[in-house]
Amino acid sequence: MPRIVAALALAAGLLLAAAFASAFLGSGAWHETLGWMAAGAAAGVHGLSALALAWWGRRIVARSVGLGLPTRVEAQAERNRGKALACQALGLGTIALAAWSAWACPGPWHRGLTALALGFQPGAFVAEAVMVAAQGRLAREVDAMAGEV
Numbered sequence: 251m252p253r254i255v256a257a258l259a260l261a262a263g264l265l266l267a268a269a270f271a272s273a274f275l276g277s278g279a280w281h282e283t284l285g286w287m288a289a290g291a292a293a294g295v296h297g298l299s300a301l302a303l304a305w306w307g308r309r310i311v312a313r314s315v316g317l318g319l320p321t322r323v324e325a326q327a328e329r330n331r332g333k334a335l336a337c338q339a340l341g342l343g344t345i346a347l348a349a350w351s352a353w354a355c356p357g358p359w360h361r362g363l364t365a366l367a368l369g370f371q372p373g374a375f376v377a378e379a380v381m382v383a384a385q386g387r388l389a390r391e392v393d394a395m396a397g398e399v
Contacts, residue, residue: 259375262291299378334381
């Protein structure tokens, strides 16, 4: 799952950059198509990372309760999910603002909000990919503890 999130994040980042660059070449059908594809891909990255963190979190909690592991394991899973939640919420918010501004106020405001989204998304994608990898590592540790019991 971490590889899928990272690959989709790379594709979404490239689409965001292409959509932003196409605005300077002239706003037309290509720019609009690239913009919608980029917004959809970015939302997909945030959604997939939220799904992965929630699924692994439930798996970790179920295994740790069943094995009688300390509650710190469950707390770590929740911390990983909580750290990524801020990036997911802000990432979706900046993408939504950029998409809305294309309809409501095209021109400098749209370019500014799109630049904000383009600047924020790569960092959010990296943070979410790191949290998904950390959650997967925690799940493997819990599985290893289950094998020792």
